Amino acid sequence: MDKKRVLVVDDEPGIRAVVARMLDCDYTVLEATNGEEAVDIAGRESPDVVLMDLMMPEMDGYTACSMIKGDQATKKIPVIILTAVGHEFNRKFAEEMGADAYLTKPFTPQTLKDAIAPLLAGNS
DSSP: OEEEEEEEOSHHHHHHHHHHHHHTTTTTEEEEESHHHHHHHHHHHHEEEEEEEESSSSOOOHHHHHHHHHHHTTTOOOHHHHEEEHHHHHHHHHHTOOSSEESSOOHHHHHHHHHHHHHHHHTO
């Protein structure tokens, strides 16, 4: 059986590496360094889920999430926001942009897997 594919979007290489290590046993991990790359890769690769940071150069996570959710080809891809910003306003705004879940850093590998699993179950 092919592994599900997770796109990790963060401008910090260290964060991408940590998240990839948490997930690479269970998933094929794709990486993007900003929102523009994320929208491009989501369109080309159709990952099973996107893990998106909010604060990034080029294009932020809100805009990228909105673009992914606004495109017929990618709108069904679940997007989980991963951010150090835990304010309720940001959570609500992310949901309005179409985010399916919202996790604040730091998080444990289990918390991350628990956020991904139900979205993949509904997406298969």
